[in-house]
Amino acid sequence: MKAVVCEKPFELTVVDRPGPVRKDGEVMIRIRRVGLCGTDYHIFGGTQPFLSYPRVMGHELAGEVVDSDGGSSLQAGQLVTINPYLPCNRCIACRKGKPNCCVNVRVMGVHIDGGMTDFVCVPEAAVIPVPGLTPEEAAMVEFLSVGMHAVRRGAITETERVLVAGAGPIGVAVALLARLAGADVSLIDTSQTRLDYARTALGLPHTACVGPELDDWLRARTEGDYFDAVFDATGNAKAMEKGFGYVAHGGRYVLVSVVKDAITFADPEFHKREMQLIGSRNATHHDFRLVIDLIRAGELPTRALQTHAFALHDLPSVVPDLIDSRDGVLKAIASL
Ligand SMILES: [Zn+2]
Numbered sequence: 001m002k003a004v005v006c007e008k009p010f011e012l013t014v015v016d017r018p019g020p021v022r023k024d025g026e027v028m029i030r031i032r033r034v035g036l037c038g039t040d041y042h043i044f045g046g047t048q049p050f051l052s053y054p055r056v057m058g059h060e061l062a063g064e065v066v067d068s069d070g071g072s073s074l075q076a077g078q079l080v081t082i083n084p085y086l087p088c089n090r091c092i093a094c095r096k097g098k099p100n101c102c103v104n105v106r107v108m109g110v111h112i113d114g115g116m117t118d119f120v121c122v123p124e125a126a127v128i129p130v131p132g133l134t135p136e137e138a139a140m141v142e143f144l145s146v147g148m149h150a151v152r153r154g155a156i157t158e159t160e161r162v163l164v165a166g167a168g169p170i171g172v173a174v175a176l177l178a179r180l181a182g183a184d185v186s187l188i189d190t191s192q193t194r195l196d197y198a199r200t201a202l203g204l205p206h207t208a209c210v211g212p213e214l215d216d217w218l219r220a221r222t223e224g225d226y227f228d229a230v231f232d233a234t235g236n237a238k239a240m241e242k243g244f245g246y247v248a249h250g251g252r253y254v255l256v257s258v259v260k261d262a263i264t265f266a267d268p269e270f271h272k273r274e275m276q277l278i279g280s281r282n283a284t285h286h287d288f289r290l291v292i293d294l295i296r297a298g299e300l301p302t303r304a305l306q307t308h309a310f311a312l313h314d315l316p317s318v319v320p321d322l323i324d325s326r327d328g329v330l331k332a333i334a335s336l
């Protein structure tokens, strides 16, 4: 079978490899679509920590069941997505029902080989049917679920004023899902291109570009109160620090994106607000199921979320272009 291997930073090659052998408890899946995201661009660019090369990338996956154990409820040919966050099922987080932040989590396409290949074998518990979804939609469930997890962590309720910083795929997912939860959503970014797309194609009307007028705009949006909940999806330490100041007194700050730097904040600013600072990591099966239901109900603009399509074997030539034009790329999906 073919696999796209990131041999080392800036080097992607299409190789022939033997297919995987299915073990007991695993399901063999023929991969049909793979979404690309920031993690993949970081792996390609050599800026993803905790990663050894060579690596087969790909954690936003849609595929068809080929084979599973007798007694499995999965049918051959059935379209599924995969929860790529494989938990250990033993650690403190797993025991508390939080496998998304498992101490020993192995993420497909990061710590272990992912789905940019014809066939994978994964534990049956990681396989999630997607009745009524297209293959493209099935490949979008994962990144939308990361947004869903963040919105659930933020416990957004109706009529709350929510600020999302960062209009990349995760920020947009958070914004769309917070709005579905009934919130009044504002979206900010440093890229006017991204904000224009969110406004015109995704139906997120309240956007502002980071600049000298931003603070006036944020105050005007909230009658000077700032926001009940702020979500950071910027991947930028300075932006994360700035976000503390956008939280209303009594509000929550949810950090979705990850940076390797330390971030600092002034305790009086934090304390006087009685702010809740909340991390959000990965997603759970529950988030996947909620997203699948919303997509099936037509509540998410999946066609507009996908901005690019290409064949997986073209990936080595496509990835540098996608990175160069990143402000115009929301979700790129490879077919195979
Ligand atoms: Zn991703």
Ligand SMILES: [Zn+2]
Pocket: 087, 088, 089, 090, 091, 092, 093, 094, 095, 099, 102, 103, 104, 105
């Ligand atoms: Zn665990």
